[in-house]
Amino acid sequence: MxxxxxxxxxxxxxxxxxxxxxxxxxxxxxxxxxxxxxxxxxxxxxxxxxxxxxxxxxxxxxxxxxxxxxxxxxxxxxxxxxxxxxxxxxxxxxxxxxxxxxxxxxxxxxxxxxxxxxxxxxxxxxxxxxxVEPAANAVHAWSLAGAPAGARVGVYGAGAIGLSCLLVALSGGAASVEVADRSESRVEIARRLGARSAGAALTGEYDVIFDAVGAAVTHERSLALLRPGGTAVWLGLADPTAGFDATALVRGEQRVLGSFAYTDADFATAVETVGEWDxxxxxxxxxxxxxxxxxxxxxxxxxxxxxxxxx
CATH class of the missing domain: 3.90.180.10 (Medium-chain alcohol dehydrogenases, catalytic domain)
Structure with a gap:
């Protein structure tokens, strides 16, 4: 074969x-x-x-x-x-x-x-x-973040995982989702899928940020743009360097969660929902x-x- x-x-x-x-x-x-x-x-x-x-x-x-x-x-x-x-x-x-x-x-x-x-x-x-498999990763990350309906959400990366995070957050009731990627063509796709804004960088303050890139700079920015008490979920594996200010993390009582793959329940949820996606x-x-x-x-x-x- x-x-x-x-x-x-x-x-x-x-x-x-x-x-x-x-x-x-x-x-x-x-x-x-x-x-x-x-x-x-x-x-x-x-x-x-x-x-x-x-x-x-x-x-x-x-x-x-x-x-x-x-x-x-x-x-x-x-x-x-x-x-x-x-x-x-x-x-x-x-x-x-x-x-x-x-x-x-x-x-x-x-x-x-x-x-x-x-x-x-x-x-x-x-x-x-x-x-289904990349969608399940996003379902899992959203669950780890607490599935926060009404949240202001940022996403680093508009690859398959980042776009899946966008779609899962929107279907989960996020108030807004903004996406950052260096590729203009991918940014345009994120806009079409429902991102309130999309461009080369995230700006403003967010309740939740998904880092689907995993570079030192996106690690750092995912915390710098979080509100106090906010949650960053890291899915990307580009760079093992953490790259963030640990004292700011403590003083802002922020959370950083690693997200690897999915549970069986997350996978089943992805099977049930991907048929509705663009x-x-x-x-x-x-x-x-x-x-x-x-x-x-x-x-x-x-x-x-x-x-x-x-x-």
Missing amino acids: RALVFTGPAAVELRDVPEPAVGADEVLVHVAASGICGSELHGVRTPGFRVPPLVMGHEFAGLTSDGRAVVVNPILSCGSCDVCRLGLRNVCRERRIVGVHRPGGFAERVAVPESTLVELPQGLGWTAAGI LSWVRTFPLADGAEVFTTLMNGHDTPVKALLSP
Whole structure:
């Protein structure tokens, strides 16, 4: 079968690979849509967390061999530790991720544990199904922030995660959402999706700020623009540097929360809601064009905001 394979630093190739071996308690999924994540673009440029050769792809949906339309929750956890028992499988100390620690969805077919499958509502299209995973990240971040209806919300980054945060906040009753991104084309998309304002920077004061970039400067600004007692939720992984004034954090009684992935409940909420979203910022490409699309995005091209690959 064909698969897009991460073969080395800054290199992905379309290759013929062996058919997946389907183990006990596993299911073969015929992939219909698999999203390219910003973390994968970064991971291919600077290998470390992802080790080549690897078929990546942790955001995917498709059909099982018995005809069920499913999306895959790629987080694999032990299920028995203290954290898992609290319902926080996403931060299990032993967690593994489909597409990172085992072959993922950048292929015609992939074998996954039956427990990862979430059946799709009837009529949900593959474009929406392919965006469930990043949407779940935003649902989780909104929940961590307290789902504050009436809040003034700022978002750093208008990639798939940032736009998902915008859409989740608007549907959750935020009074206003403003978005900052260096890309004018992405800023324009944010405006079209309902951002009160969008541009190269956030200005003013906010109750909640989502940092979907994760650079030292956005860390710093996400706190500088918070009201006293406000909450910054960091989702981005661009830079490990914190970059903020800890004394100001204390004096303003502000909160910084890390947000990693999602709970099972967040994932289910995303499945239920993405069908209502304007997804004109998502484009689907044939898997055969995957290497070209991936490389173009990896080299800094800002469109499309979200690329899905389909065999």
